[in-house]
Structure formats: structure tokens, C-alpha cells
Amino acid sequence: MKTANIINVSGGKDSTATLLLAIERNTKNITPVFAxxxxxxxxxxxxxDYLEQRLGLEIERVKADFSKQIARKRDLTMAKWREEKIDESIIERAISVLEPTGNPFLDLCLWKGRFPSMKARFCTEELKVLPINQFIEPMLKEYRAIYSWQGVRADESPSRAKLPEIEVEFGDIEEGKGLFNYRPILSWSATEVFEFHRKHGVEWNPLYEQGMGRVGCMPCVNCNKTELRKIARQFPDVIERLREWEEIISIASKRQSSTFFPAVTDAMVKGDDRIFYKTHGIDRIAEWALTARGGRQFDLLGDDEGSVCHSVYGLCE
Ligand code: SF4
Structure with a gap:
């Protein structure tokens, strides 16, 4: 039986360099996969699309499907809400949005009734790890060994610095049988990664030229203030999309409120001098991100802290 090589491609520089390395080494049975x-x-x-055309290969695109979970939520959760005497108009509105949209991120949030967060980061597992594992699973019957190539670098984060170059998911490396994680660019610097693109005459994702430090989810739930500022300035359509998503997920959530980043609650003064509190979502956070230092700080990562996704699989750059 043969060996297969799955190259996890995110569209970012590190996974592209990993794919180029596999090609440079004339690696057999390469399958690039994008979740x-x-x-x-x-x-x-x-x-x-550009990479496929430039390298003359196909990148398999996989995506999670939450239609069953959403259907179950529509039936079971709504029955539970009725038992809990939740207002019927709230239930009707929730049912009206509880339909799969085909967008994995939005559908995952519809199912969960909330957005993922730094503390509840279920998105990597549901949107990246599981779909890729489901893609690999049938291959295990056909191949004796599968190497899952992951474009992670040690200098990205302390957790990635601890990773081994080869790791056994299951099986035996000596016998060459099983599923192994392989991280061939672990010791590379970002400069070497960009240089490797140049060496192969391959462009990097244009988002880097537009000031993005990372590509992948835009934005990531681990986004920092600097990144969000750039997104708010350069890609207002992203803020608009998040505003729409917040409206939909709010309707599907029991609390009738859900925000992409931790909610901002401002004290407001009514005409009769009474103070009340108003919760805001992405617009308020984006407005804050556009301000310089000072003023009220919100619960995003700090200005210059790294915002690398902590997945050890390097599935989110
Ligand atoms: S990039 Fe961020 S938001 Fe996207 S799946 Fe990874 S952790 Fe979640």
C-alpha cells in the first residue's frame, strides 16, 4: 500500500510555502486540502484559484455542513423554549432564521446560538479539524501511511514552539503505517517563507500587501485591535457582513443578543436623567478600533499582541 500526503492549505503564506516544498521535493500522492x-x-x-492555475493542481475544498444540527435545534430547542414559556413571538422569529445558509461559519453560530470566542473557540474544531479528518478518513483504507503536512512555524507562538516536526496521530512511524502530522517548516522564519515564494515565482496572498499580518478568517475571533482597525478601514464590507450576522444570530439566541466580539455595554443617560445600559456589537468595536490609544479599552487582545490562532494544526493561520 502507498503513502499519501495531505497538504493543509489555508491561503496563507506558511501553508503555501509548505505546498511548494512538497512540490520541490517531488513528493508523490500530494493532495492539497482547504477547509x-x-x-x-x-x-x-x-x-x-490562482494557486491551482499557477501550480497546475487541484486544491480540494471541504466545508462543514450543520444542516442536521440546525434542524434538530429547530425541533428540540424550540420545544424546550416553549416549555420554558419563552415569548411566542421570540420563538417564531428564531424559527424564521433557523435554516441552513450554506455558509459554515454562520451555520455553526446558528446551531450554537452564539459566536465562538477566545474562551469558547469551537470554530477551529468544527470548521477546520473535523472536515479535514472526514476527508482523510476514507483514505485510510487505501493508504498504508498518511502524512498531514502542516505549515506551522515555531516563532509564531509559544504553543507552536513546543511542537515536534513529526507527530504520530495513530500507528507506528517505524513501520511506516498510520496517520502522522508533519511540520516541515517549523524552524523557518517569516522572511524565509516569503523568500521561498520568490524562489518558486509564486505570488503570496495579496492581503499581505494590504497590511494584513495574517490571512484566514476575516476577522478571526482572536483578532487584535490593530488588525480590526485595518479591516474597518480597508474592508468595510466585512464589518457590514458581521453586522448582518450579529442580527441573525441574535434572533436565533435565547438572550436575543449575540455579538461577534465580546459585547460592549455603555451607560446611557435618558432624558429624565435616568441611566440605562445599552449593548453594542461590531459597529461600536470597529469605531473603537479606529481610535488611537487611550479611552475605554475593550476585551479584545491588546494593540500589538500576536493574534495567531492557537490551533497546533496550523489550520487557521
Ligand atoms: S481563524 Fe480564528 S475564527 Fe477562524 S476558525 Fe480559526 S480560530 Fe476560529
């Missing part, structure tokens, strides 16, 4: 979260920038999809 589409539905929260990617349009330019990333275009970049994947």
Missing part, C-alpha cells in the same frame, strides 16, 4: 470556514476574504478564494 472553507465561510469567513474568509474574497481575495483568499481568488488566491486559491
Amino acid at each position: 472553507d470556514t465561510g469567513n474568509e476574504h474574497e481575495q483568499t478564494y481568488q488566491y486559491l
